Amino acid sequence: MTTTLEHPALPEPAILPDFTKPLPSREGDRIIQFREALREAMSEEMRKDSRIFLMGEEVAQYNGAYKISQGMLDEFGPLRIIDSPISENGFAGLAVGAAMYGLRPIIEFMSWSFSLVAADQILNNVPKMLYMSGGQWGCPVVFRGNDGAGGQLGSTHSWCVEGLYANVPGVKIVIPSNPYDAKGLLKTAIADPDPVFFLESERMLGDKAHVPPEEYYIPFGQAALLREGKDCTIVSFGRPVNFCLEADEALRAEGIECDVLDMRTIRPLDIDSIIASVKKTGRIVVVDQCWPFASVASEVVTQVIERAFDWLDHQPLRVNTEDVPTPYSKVLEAEYLPNPRKIAAAVRKTLAS
Amino acid sequence: MAQMTTETHSGSPHRKARTHRVSDSLPGETLITWLRDMLLIREFENRCAQAYQQAKIGGFCHLYTGQEAVAVGTIQSLERDDPIVTAYRDHGHALARGMDPGACMAEMFGKITGCAKGKGGSMHMFDKPNWLFGGHGIVGAQTPLGTGLAFAARYEWEVMGKPCPNPGVKPGDKPKKKVSLAYLGDGALNQGALHEAMNLAGLYSLPVIYVVENNGYSMGTAIERGTTMAHDLRKKADAYGIRGEIIDGFDVIDLYDDFKPLVDWCRENQRPAFVDLKTYRYLGHSMSDPQKYRTKEEVDQFKGKDSIDRLASQLMGERKGKDGKPILSEARFTEIQTEVKEAVRKAMDFAEESPTPDVEAELYSDVFINPQPNLSPTRDYIHGVKNPLL
Incomplete structure (x- = not known):
């Protein structure tokens, strides 16, 4: 059952995906990489809608700096898979104009770190256009790319932008942790008439998992409960979800069982699922690959305190990256990032009497 | 303080010898409409200044007085469905494009009937x-937005083969070749965004015209203190393979004669262009500008070259109709002036009498087209009232 969304800012009604349809199973043997899942999502949507084009550095002739768009130039041609020069502010702004006119751009940032030079367009124009124009023009662009520490890339290339960008109303922020979610969420992002920041991770692009062959759309604002337990709630999003699962594994050996929630989207934030879990466990650890100060983890903790203060048996804890610029050295970087050891330690702390 | 003069700050020396003027074929009535539009902008801005001083308009307010010929002459060179985008000195473009003066004034008064x-x-x-x-x-x-508008306009016929369902588009319409205008002030010449945009437009061959409304000052900084090659800005466009022109903005008919063929060329060839459009603002950068950076003599010199006076005298003098008489009589001119005053007075009344936005409905609407639960920790976004312009 698809729904039709009418809004004065839309040139024609938007057909929203059928979110009542049950999602296909995560189990199966169609094992593909994270990058292929992203490619499938874009290609499937582009086949259906000629308004969609992909623009970014090296997306066409080079087949993608990270091979996400490999083969797409061959299928869709140079008018829809478009190499851009290294001018993030320029092509982000171009996408804003094109989206206002009626197209559906997908903009690939080689890294979200580079989105900072496009900050004026993506923070001043993209989220505010609908409001500033009194509802006349929206800005349906999907900006996507690698977010977070890639592996010894140093301070300038390791940005986790969600902490900064989640502060701005007007965008939806999506951050998958696995290939299955990546495909379903990216398809929803492309279909959504609002601007979406889609955060991938260079370190996960080679991750493999079953991705079903049939079309599916994962709704925004619905967390996935990946593990169930009564002792503590672990909340995370993006790549650190995988560290949480490792930590949970280790904790189970000690007899500690956690709920592990993968938020999948930061805006909207499925706070209802978090609260339901906290009311069960009485404890929460939020794992976030951003710096701690004014981070998404801070937001989650605040909302938990606002809504479930009386259910808490221990103060909420955060596991963030350390509050320093991203170091280069392998040993320093490993200690800088959230990891299973730190997560497990935090969980144990909430349980210590 | 170096003084700008009407000789040095002028497009006239660059004017090419004309074999014919495209404006010759324009009906007299069209030119009278232009005059009316320019008078409307002038009167509107005068009343804005008053309203600002009475604190009915808040925030920053940048007036267009002196530059009227630019908005009117360039917009009249376009088709109705050519997209345009401009900077913050935008009342003139809005009115020249046909925005209801009431909606424009009500917007500044912060009323629900405003254009936004x-x-x-x-x-x-x-x-x-x-x-x-x-x-x-x-x-x-x-400027990147204007480039994106041109990108989309080109994509429409080149890739989609059908027009996006935009205002005025009827089912079965064929896509047309369009031109987008991106206006900017001379202060924007030094922003990276413009240079990235021009590079993209040159590279992708996009039908966009960057119209530099060169009024000689970016706020209080004279152009040669802020940008290189101020004596020939076309050099900036050269670097991006973009056609550059210098056009005089003090005579709207001359402006049209130079600008219209350029629009036609961009449309036909689907190529970008860059125009150094010489103009001058009579008032400060914004309403709070003491204007210490220029002399009164300089301002007066440009006022002596006023584009509205010039058009009025042309229409009442050398520009003759088929009957050999000037196309505009003194009596009609007075009538138009009265009409314009009346239209702006009505706009003021409309803005004054319109209600303010309902806080409950409007503060939280227009944030998302597809609002979903939990997008905000404090509010769910609801739909307010439909924009009055739509």
Whole structure:
């Protein structure tokens, strides 16, 4: 059952995906990489809608700096898979104009770190256009790319932008942790008439998992409960979800069982699922690959305190990256990032009497 | 303080010898409409200044007085469905494009009947029915948008083979070749956004015209203190393989004669262009500018070259109709002036009498087209009232 969304800012009604349809199973043997899942999502949507084009550095002739768009130039041609020069502010702004006119751009940032030079367009124009124009023009662009520490890339290339960008109303922020979610969420992002920041991770692009062959759309604002337990709630999003699962594994050996929630989207934030879990466990650890100060983890903790203060048996804890610029050295970087050891330690702390 | 003069700050020396003027074929009535539009902008801005002093208009307010010929002459060179985008000195473009003066004034008064329901203000005039993609507040930020509008207009016929379902488009319409205009002030010449945009336009061959409304000052900084090659800005476009022109903005008919063929060329060839359009603002950068950076003599010199006076005297003098008489009589001119005053007075009344936005409905609407639960920790976004322009 698809729904039709009418809004004065839309040139024609938007057909929203059928979110009542049950999602296909995560189990199966169609094992593909994270990058292929992203490619499938874009290609499937582009086949259906000629308004969609992909623009970014090296997306066409080079087949993608990270091979996400490999083969797409061959299928869709140079008018829809478009190499851009290294001018993030320029092509982000171009996408804003094109989206206002009626197209559906997908903009690939080689890294979200580079989105900072496009900050004026993506923070001043993209989220505010609908409001500033009194509802006349929206800005349906999907900006996507690698977010977070890639592996010894140093301070300038390791940005986790969600902490900064989640502060701005007007965008939806999506951050998958696995290939299955990546495909379903990216398809929803492309279909959504609002601007979406889609955060991938260079370190996960080679991750493999079953991705079903049939079309599916994962709704925004619905967390996935990946593990169930009564002792503590672990909340995370993006790549650190995988560290949480490792930590949970280790904790189970000690007899500690956690709920592990993968938020999948930061805006909207499925706070209802978090609260339901906290009311069960009485404890929460939020794992976030951003710096701690004014981070998404801070937001989650605040909302938990606002809504479930009386259910808490221990103060909420955060596991963030350390509050320093991203170091280069392998040993320093490993200690800088959230990891299973730190997560497990935090969980144990909430349980210590 | 170096003084700018009407000789040095002028497009006239660059005018090419004309074999014919495209304006010759324009009906006299069309030229009278232009005069009316220019008078409307002048009167509107005068009343804005008053309203600002009475604190009925808040925030920043940048007036267009002196530059009227630019908005009118360039917009009249376009088709109705060519998209345009401009910076924050945008009242003139809005009115020239056909925005109702009431909606424009009500926006500045922060009323629900404003073109952006009172959510944009003076710097953010948006008018979808008239295909004005905004006034934009950040210097130069609108230039990549204008480039994107041209990209989409080209994509429409080149890739989709059908027009996007936009205002005025009927089912079965064929896509047309369009031109987008991106206006900027001379201050924006030094913003990276413009240079990135021009590089993209040159590279992708996009039909966009960057119209530099060169009034000689970026706020209080004279152009040669802020940019290189101020004596020939076309050199900046050269670097991006973009056709550059210097056009005089003090005579709207001359402006049209230079600008219209350029629009036609961009449309036909689907190529970008860059125009150094010489103009001058009579008032300060914004309403709070003591103007210590220029002399009264300089301002007076340019006022002596006023584009409205010039057009009026042309229409009442050398420009003759088929009957050999001037196309505009003194009596008709007075009538138009009265009409314009009346139209602006009505706009003021409309703005004054309109209600302010309902806080409950409007503060939280127009944040998302597809609002979903839990997008905000404090509020769910609801739909407010429909924009009055749509």
